Amino acid sequence: MTDFAWTRDQFHLPEGVIYLDGNSLGPMPKATPARVQQVMEPEWRDQLIGGWVGAGWHLAPERLGDRIAAMIGAEAGHVVVGDTLSIKIYQALAAALALRPDRRVILSDTGNFPSDLYMAQGLAHTLGNGTRLKTVAPEDVAEHITDEVAVLMLTEVDYRTGRRHDMKVLTAKAHEVGAITVWDLAHSFGALPVDLAGCGADFAAGCTYKYINAGPGAPAFIYVAPEHAGRACTALQGWQGHDAPFAFEQDYRPATEVVRMRVGTPPVLQLAALEAALDIWEQVDMNDIRARSIELCERFIAGVEESCPQLRLASPRDAAQRGSQVSFHFEEGYAAMQALIARGVIGDFRAPDIMRFGFTPLYIGPEDVDRAVEILAEIINWDLWDRPEYKVKAIIT
Template sequence: MATDFDWTRSQFHLPEGMIYLDGNSLGPMPLATPERVARTMQPEWRDLLITGWNKAGWHMKPETIGDRIAGMIGAEPGHVVVGDTLSIKIYQALAAALALRPGRGVILSDTGNFPSDLYMAQGLAKTLGDQTRLVTVAPEEVADHLTEEVAVLMLTEVDYRTGRRHDMKALTEKAHAVGALTVWDLAHSYGALPVDLAGCGADFAAGCTYKYINAGPGAPAFVYVAPAHADVAETALQGWQGHEAPFAFEHDYRPASRVAKLRVGTPPVLQLAALEAALDIWDKVDIEDVRARSIALSERFIAGVETRCPQLRLASPRDPERRGSQVSFHFEEGYAAMQAIIARGVIGDFRAPDIMRFGITPLYIGEADIDAAVEILADVMSNALWDRPEYKVKALVT
């Protein structure tokens, strides 16, 4: 059944007069979320108190929700677990992959990767000592640097700044050909385009749920471990929730089986409730439909901006198959220009040094929104409305 995008739009709270093109950073609130979170608070937390861990199923939600996510990213059941932050899950996946390739010391990534992923890799390499190091190359040069020195290829499938998309299947195959493992960050893929981890042969992956999935600020991340590694992979963060018997309170760590060993701390139950509300919408969505509509809307936006705003230069790949669900433009005064259009009700964001970034999110954005956004952006650019002092004062969060 084709996705009903009128219905999906009706499932979100969208402030009157706002065109929200920043769902690639933080999705809007589903209308069902407050009631779903409130139900977890009362009667569950209010009346069940600590018995809610058993009676309300709180303790197993990282795995039951993990299975719901697995079905959306082409992962095998029982191989995705939810909890903690994306940085933590990247660290765990990277550490586990490195341990499976003893004698190799190179973590290969690209210069377009999200900085937090690189920071995690740098910190882990420092902990492991001189034998391990992070090497970053230009995104288009990754395949050429896959050699037998590489232990792990760590990439974000879709570049957070430009939307450039890596070929997950091809690069995974190339990595395996030289004996390396892969860790894929799906932060800008999950909910934006079809993902087939099993079909691509991915070894490890992680992603967040607060962008295209719309689970709310601070919503938990997830991690995937392929069946081939699930029983032998080790976790560098041996939290009590990843213990085989957490309530035995043993002094020594015994890892749980398969992906459950990558649980760390106590599940964030209220955030998981918000995630469940968001996933209820996705149960009625076909990601292929989302992708097709995303491309159509993105092409419409690019054509409009390039016709009306010659000052802006496309930063995203022109071929829609080579980009995710965002469109980015270079402009030297991009921060000020973005503040000017935000003041007029079009919400995008800015990424240093000069990128204006717009998320194309079909669950709640349509052609009329795209056309109206182009009109406002054209007015700001053609009349230099961005050239005001208040728009050039950078806020803490950009």
Template sequence: MSGFADTRARFHLPEGVIYLDGNSLGPLPRAATERMARVMQDEWGEMLITGWNKAGWMAQPGRIGDRIGRLIGAEPGHVMVGDTLSVKVYQALAAALELRPDRRVILSDSGNFPSDLYMAEGLIRTLGQGYELRVVAPEKVAEALSEEVAVLMLTEVDYRTARQHDMAALTAQAQELGALTVWDLAHSAGAVEVDLAGAGADFAVGCTYKYLNGGPGAPAFIYVAPEHAAKASPALSGWLGHEAPFDFDPTYRPAPDIARMRVGTPPVLGMAALEAALDVWDMVDMREVAAASRKLSTAFIEGVEAACPALRLASPRRATERGSHVSFHFAHGYAAMQACIAEGVIGDFRAPDIMRFGITPLYLDEDDIERAVEIIARVVNDRLWDRPDYATRAAVT
């Protein structure tokens, strides 16, 4: 993995820690500390409110959107950054439903992140009018598509197992039946190759605090395909999505393009950290990142299975069918993960029994994988997890 030595040097990685949790929160890019200090001191501190113009704060959401767009195969000018992922899911789903007024079914799967399903349920309660959320097993999505479906809403990479949907095939099938697609890229952006334009996706959303390393609570993004950008109606009609915000018009008029998906005031400090992280991403090609991830994750699976027979693989075995994390079933998974963390390998736990490990070649190499396997094997085989304090659930797992 020598090709990523330069990117590894760009991250702060605590001494003695093997960080396998980039799928929940990426590590700190070293430049983010200086970038945020500069924004706070030189921009906020010295420019005060004039920073919206002088420092270009108002243009940040679109500018950063294009930088993310490069990583997900989006056309320039069709990704906007801001708000949270749940807000962006709501926006995309509401806009897609309005573009299919004669249909009432939202199709999703049981591998979707719960917040996406909660957003759909909440939107359905608000709309009334007989809307229905149908949730099927991930492998049953294709056969569940029909001319009743208004929107197919899926997370491309399953947050638990890393199972990856075929975006291009499902998008084509959905559109052939007259449905629109909303893809959640939370575990895709910066993890796997994504080609939104090539797949013909209608809408996509994602977060930036995972593989993109934007920091805790970093802003989310939304993509709207060119054919929908001037027609999609924003259910959350925020001031900054107005055609002319500083006209202070009492009646909402949507901006003519992706800017209509802006809602609230841009999180300038959070976006400063995100821009520093994206500087690292400018150094790499996603095809190389994805290939390296597959190599590392395959080595990780082979190592864990050879050393820890008590762990059962939850992720697809074939590398091309999974994202950039690997999960194992273990009855004592929560306690075992706490023991791993205490021993210097940080992953996370997903109920009911999944130990989840993110594989990120930007800052991990073969030696890290080998050492992680050794530690995990010692934790499991020597029952280091069998302590009462490791079984006590914390607020965040």
């Protein structure tokens, strides 16, 4: 049974802040500074370059990959950490397309995170062989999975609305027509139970700075199913993915299995922050996290709809079809969110009119939900958002 009082105590949370933006950047675990400091001194300070072996830096991407694999229902030895999520999506997509050389269509949906779509567009342009990206409405994906599709590329949970795709059903449908699947877990990992092997996923990638709380810019990870790992195309042939990186050969030879998906030198300090975060996650049960998440989201929806009828629910009403976030449409959503933040309730805004709230049970409880609803109601019902300073768009929203 997960002890949510214990998990809350593991995080640094500024006094007076209700943090409902962990689906964008998680707060800092209290153990992180000490773990990062350990890498700097004594490891880096005393071992210098010897830390790559003596402190285990070089193998951290595989070691942490195995810890993540256990959290996402993946086979050990088939997840590796490093680089950014966009790069990992690019790698997975390129490898998936190479497995279906006679097909040219990448199928995704209009709710997918734009960076994933940009990666697909860029790769299609680079290939120059007629490969194209096709996007359809999220609810229409299943009917467009046909035998012309090479790759089905989807984010399991929509970043704006929290709408959840059925990974198992859509993967099975893709396999029925011979397509390969690439799943983006950015808003799934740490938010709900994921079972990649059980769903038969081919490739998946995710980030660690949202629900996992590994810090800004924390590295991504990639999963390659066992049946593809030994032959997956390595579109980005970085030296860390070479079978013998320190032989410094002139020609590329991919490493065996998922290690071939390593690209550049791993970010050791950031990996240390990830390690500290995973120490917390290994003390919780994802089923408990999911149950508490649903409870908090339902409580928030009920409270907002009762007290703020001006807001319209943008997320699915059925909890089974929703991730761990709740979004509402409001014409003045940007200004309202700035007013909320000014009063200590931190969520975020997504164009054109979506107020987005993330619920992370590790550090958010029912009392936080009730207080956030109360403050939101005051702002909406008294038009407290209607001030010039709240309407000035920042670079990051």
